[in-house]
Amino acid sequence: MDRSKKRSIGSSQSPPPKKRPTFVSYREIPKLHPKIKLLCELLANTPSVSVESTLDEAGVRVSTEDVEEVLKLSYNSPGPTVKFFTWAGRQLNDKLSPYAWNLVVDLLGxxxxxxxxxxxxxxxxxxxxxxxxxxxxxxxxxxxxDRVDEALMAFDVMDQYGLRRDVVALNSLLSAICREGKTGRAKAFFDIVKDRVMTDADSYAILLEGWENEGDVRNAHNVFAEMVALHGWDTSNVPAYDAFLCALLKGPNGVREAMSFFATMKEKRCYPGSKFLRCALEEFVRLNLDREGDYLWEALVESKRCNADTKMYNSMIELLCHSNNADRVNQLLDEMIVNGAFPDSGTYNAVLHLFLKLRKLRDASAIFREMVKNEFVPSVSNCKTAIKVYLDVGEPEMAIRVWKCLVVSESGVAALEDIANLLIVELQELNRLPEACKYADEMIDRKIKLNSKTLSQLKHSLGKLGKMHVYDELLKKWKSR
Known part of the structure; x- marks a missing residue:
């Protein structure tokens, strides 16, 4: 297409620009070098016409690296910054780096x-x-x-600046257009130039990522079919497989269609990467599809085709917890550490919840100790459940350990009242009256409300032992709060 007859590049006759982007400011950079900070402040507070004279008066000497740093942090002041660039060029005998020149082009654009x-x-x-x-x-x-036409014209004039309009340049253009949610424009231009510019698998991967981001399953299908017809099945084309399968997940019957195409890819020995694994696991968790999760995990992770991170392990563990597969959960916990994906708060809380639900208290206690050792605190709901379960089976020591974790959490006092009262009552019933009194005293200090039933039971228990003075002290403190 001959675009030379259209308006010239850079013409002011164009759609109104979008809202001005937000740029990184020198003010946001901690421990910025004093000279760089001085120059950035000068550019931010000096009119363009006065910049060069002000710089001369400041007597600052700059290196090429200084120029680059100032340019990167001065996008909010384009006029003064270009004046600084010109001034620095004279000081450095025009030995400015190509990177600095590119920064100026980027800043102006x-x-x-x-x-x-x-x-x-x-x-x-x-x-x-x-x-x-x-x-x-x-x-x-x-x-x-929103000036896509000018971007296309810029591609057309690259040869005038000594650059080839090859597939690398084309992919750069396609990527810029697709990232802005204009994949339709990118595909239309792609169809025009593909007969004169040799495309590659990356070209199709970029388009597929664009359709994925826009949730356009139909066009993703079309591009994928075209890619396979032209380039065949290529084991190295992981980004394209990732994007296509992730796009399918967003469509109607997404999981079924994505897994069907995954099976086809598997037959061709062409596999997606971590991106699809992550997206698929999140969808499996949402839909409680543990069998699909197991199948994909075996095909990609256990076969060493993908390295799973902590978030992926957490998704898989959540699926296994839903199906009450405690043995497999323990296995994954061991595997993730070996593979460098370390458990986080989400991991531990999911596993602790499962073990408590299944009354696997030895495992629950081990997980609790491990997570506390690694400086993770159980969730409030897990703490409450654990205290109830441990008290129910007659393990007050573990209940007390969990309580100590709960009271240092950021939960409000009101959220602790029910479990606090339960702890005091159950400790008495387990013949642990001294501990019941001790923790009742601490709860009052923390302004945790003990109800009248709890206090009545304490009064009865202490009265039987002739220790009403202990109760009287607790009651006095309780009333004063």
Missing amino acids: KNSLFDAMWDAIKSMKKEGLVSLATFASVFISYVGC
């Missing part, structure tokens, strides 16, 4: 100063500094402010 951006690119051309990274920035800037 991100601020929609496209005429100035192209002026900078023309200056780079004279120095032989224009690279694919330069144009990648141009593509992103144009697409980011």
Whole structure:
């Protein structure tokens, strides 16, 4: 397509720009070098016309690295920053790095100063500094402010700046367009240029990721079929398989269709990667599909085709907990540590909940001790359940250990009242009156409300032992609170 007859690149006749993006400020960077901070502050607070004279008066000497750092942190002040760049070029005898030039191009583009951006690119051309990274920035800037046509025209003129319009450049353009949710525009341009630019599997992977992000299953199907017809089944094309299967998960009958295509890929010995594994496990958890989870885990993780992280292990453990498969849960706990995916609070709480539910108290106690040792606190609901279960089976020592964890949690006092009263009552019934009095005293200090029934039982128990003075002290403290 001949776009040379359309408006020129950088023309102001274009759709209104989107809301200005938010840039990283030097103020957000801790322990910033004093010289860099000084220069950034100067650019942020000095009009463009005064920047060079102010810099001269400051007497600051800069290196190429200094220039790069200042540029990265001064996107909010494009005019003064370009003046600084010009000033620094004179100080450094025009020995500015290609990276610094690309930062200027990016800074101008991100601020929609496209005429100035192209002026900078023309200056780079004279120095032989224009690279694919330069144009990648141009593509992103144009697409980011909804000027896709200009991005396409920029691709068309790359050869004028000494660059090839090859598949790497095309993929950079497609990626910029798809990331902004405009995969339809990317695919339309792709169909135009694919006869004159040799595409590759990455081109299709980018389009598939775009359709995945937009939840367009039909177009994902079409692109995937086209990719397989042109490039065949390639074991290294993991990103494309990931994107396609994740797209299928978002459609009607998503799990069934995704797993059907996964089976086909498996027959071809072509496998997706961790991205699909993570998405599929999350969907399996949502739908309680433990058998599908086991099948996929065996095919990808146990076969060493994917490395599972802690979040993936947690999803699989949650599935197994739903099916009460305690033995398999223990197995995964051991495996994840060996494989460098260490349990977190979510892991421990899911497993503790399962063991308590199944009354596997030896395992529950072991998990409790391990998580506390690793500085994780059981959830309030798990603590309450554990205290009830341990008291019910006559293990007050473990109930007390869990209580100590519960009271240092961030839960409010009101959330502790029911379990606190239960603990005091049950300790008495287990002939642990001294501990009951001790923890009742601590609860009153913590402003945890003991109800009249609990106090009445304490009064009765202490009265039988002739220790009403202990009760009187507790009651006095309780009333004073």
